[in-house]
Amino acid sequence: xxGLRVGRAITIVCLLLVGSASAAQFKGGLLxxxxxxADVALTTQDGKEFRLSRERGKVVALWFGYTYCPxxxxxxxxxxxxxxxxLGKDAQRLRIVLVTVDPERDTPARLxxxxxxxxxxFTALTGPPERLAAARKAYGVVAxxxxxxxxxxxxxxxxxxxxxxxxxxxxxxxxxxxxxxxDDMVHDIKLLLQ
Amino acid sequence: MRQTKRFxxxxxxxxxxxxxxxxxxxxRAQAQTIKASNAWARRAPAMGSMDKxxxxxxxGSMGKIDKMGGGGNGxxxxxxxxxxxxxxxxxxxxxxAAQTVELHEVKNDGGVMKMxxxxxxxxxxxxKTELKPGGYHIMLLGLKHDLKPGENVAVxxxxxxxxxxxxxxxxx
Numbered sequence: 478x479x480g481l482r483v484g485r486a487i488t489i490v491c492l493l494l495v496g497s498a499s500a501a502q503f504k505g506g507l508l509x510x511x512x513x514x515a516d517v518a519l520t521t522q523d524g525k526e527f528r529l530s531r532e533r534g535k536v537v538a539l540w541f542g543y544t545y546c547p548x549x550x551x552x553x554x555x556x557x558x559x560x561x562x563x564l565g566k567d568a569q570r571l572r573i574v575l576v577t578v579d580p581e582r583d584t585p586a587r588l589x590x591x592x593x594x595x596x597x598x599f600t601a602l603t604g605p606p607e608r609l610a611a612a613r614k615a616y617g618v619v620a621x622x623x624x625x626x627x628x629x630x631x632x633x634x635x636x637x638x639x640x641x642x643x644x645x646x647x648x649x650x651x652x653x654x655x656x657x658x659x660d661d662m663v664h665d666i667k668l669l670l671q
Numbered sequence: 672m673r674q675t676k677r678f679x680x681x682x683x684x685x686x687x688x689x690x691x692x693x694x695x696x697x698x699r700a701q702a703q704t705i706k707a708s709n710a711w712a713r714r715a716p717a718m719g720s721m722d723k724x725x726x727x728x729x730x731g732s733m734g735k736i737d738k739m740g741g742g743g744n745g746x747x748x749x750x751x752x753x754x755x756x757x758x759x760x761x762x763x764x765x766x767x768a769a770q771t772v773e774l775h776e777v778k779n780d781g782g783v784m785k786m787x788x789x790x791x792x793x794x795x796x797x798x799k800t801e802l803k804p805g806g807y808h809i810m811l812l813g814l815k816h817d818l819k820p821g822e823n824v825a826v827x828x829x830x831x832x833x834x835x836x837x838x839x840x841x842x843x
Contacts, residue, residue: 544718545737547744547811548777549784551713552804582737587718591743594716594817619783627788629771629812630744631735638784638805655779656805 502668503651504661506639511648514641515615519576519604522588527574527602530647536669537572538653539641541618543579544591545630549638549655550575557640558598560662570645570670573599578620578636580609616641616649644669704755705794705833710840712824713804715745717814737813745769745811745818747826747840751792752799759832760791761800766826770813777805791831818842 517529517539529537538557542550557573564571575592577583580603583591588601603609613620620636640653642665651665718741737744745768753759764772777786784805792807794800802808809826811818818824823839830836 545744546786547713547715547746548775548786548804548808551715551746555713590718591716595714623785625787627790628773628775629735629737631737633786635780635783635785637782638779639782654782655784 503665505642505651505653505657505665507651508649511644511650514643514647514649515612517574517576517602517612517615519602519608519612520585522585522592522601522603524585527600529574529643532572532643533647534645535570535572536645536666537574537643538666539574539576539616539643541576541578541613541616541620541636543577543634543636544583544587545579546634546636553638553640553655554595554599556657556659556662558595559659560666561598563659563663564666564670567667567670571666575599575601576609576612577601577603578609578613578618578634580604580606642666642669704753704757705759705830705836706752706754707828707836707838708750708752710747710749710826710838712745712747712811712818712840712842714820714842715811715814715818716743717817718743742770742813743817745814745824746775746804747809747811747824747838748802748804749809749826749828749838749840750799750801751794751828753794753796753833755833756796757832758793758796759830760793761828762791762831763829764809764826765829766811766824768815768818768824768826769811770815771811772826773810773812774807775810776807779805794830 514529519527521527540553561568561571561573583603585603588603592599592601618637620634622632622634624632638655641649642651642653644650650669653662751761766772774789774792775786776789777784792800820842822842824842826838826840828836828838
């Protein structure tokens with residue numbers, strides 16, 4: 478009886494140690510405790526159905542952006558693609574996903590062209606506005622259209638710039654802030670794939 | 672008398688010439704205070720529907736180039752150094768690669784990225800300004816062709832005091 482209690486205490490201490498060690502190891506923002514990633518049910522650039530809940534066994538990097546975005550979005554997508562290449566044989570165990578915040582202009586055809594131009598390195602998703610809004614809400618993403626004077630752009634979109642990282646068991650584990658280095662991304666994704 | 676007039680005319684001409692040289696030297700000296708280095712552009716697709724748009728509705732509606740859902744945007748980054756004692760600023764940029772070129776700044780407001788056009792990008796005296804992702808960039812709107820890795824895109828930079836500087840931005 479007493480042995481059982483000691484054993485349980487040791488287990489708890491071990492878990493705590495493991496917990497704090499892994500918390501210290503990650504470079505991105507760690508969600509403690511991790512929580513089940515809200516499902517995302519949308520349509521890919523090829524017109525296929527996508528469900529986040531069917532991506533178990535992979536790390537999924539979710540990014541909310543738009544194709545007219547010249548700076549923050551292509552930077553993040555390029556960095557994630559580089560990180561993927563650095564995973565070597567595990568490259569296929571990372572899925573990079575762009576969820577559009579501009580469904581009015583980002584038609585499936587436009588998304589397809591965009592993905593192709595980047596060598597098919599990621600999957601682009603769109604869908605009915607209410608589903609996109611639900612996905613944004615589930616991940617706490619802000620996206621606000623702004624009509625701004627002094628530009629030839631019809632409108633610009635202010636949007637959250639985190640990468641939401643889901644582990645192979647479907648838990649939302651990390652948030653990568655904008656500008657996180659490719660080295661750090663690779664480091665964290667490898668840890669999640671272990 | 673006539674000779675004196677002639678001398679005066681020659682003298683005046685020489686003076687103008689000298690003044691011209693001096694002025695030219697000044698302009699040139701100013702231009703040399705600004706140096707642009709490490710110019711690069713992000714890989715970006717022109718997006719094919721631009722062609723269709725060109726035929727039907729050249730600038731989209733209301734002078735906006737992306738109204739019809741065509742066209743792609745790109746960004747050019749460069750490090751600007753100012754060796755002069757006077758602060759300067761990048762006031763405009765132009766390129767054959769795009770329909771419109773603007774100066775933009777992105778600000779990170781608590782994790783929300785806000786991109787806005789700016790009138791100028793300051794370059795401090797004896798200092799430098801780095802245009803980089805998540806900060807300042809030269810925005811190419813309505814790309815006329817894809818920006819492909821390994822290629823160069825030519826951009827002309829115009830400064831308030833430092834004249835014009837041409838850069839070749841490497842696409843990557």
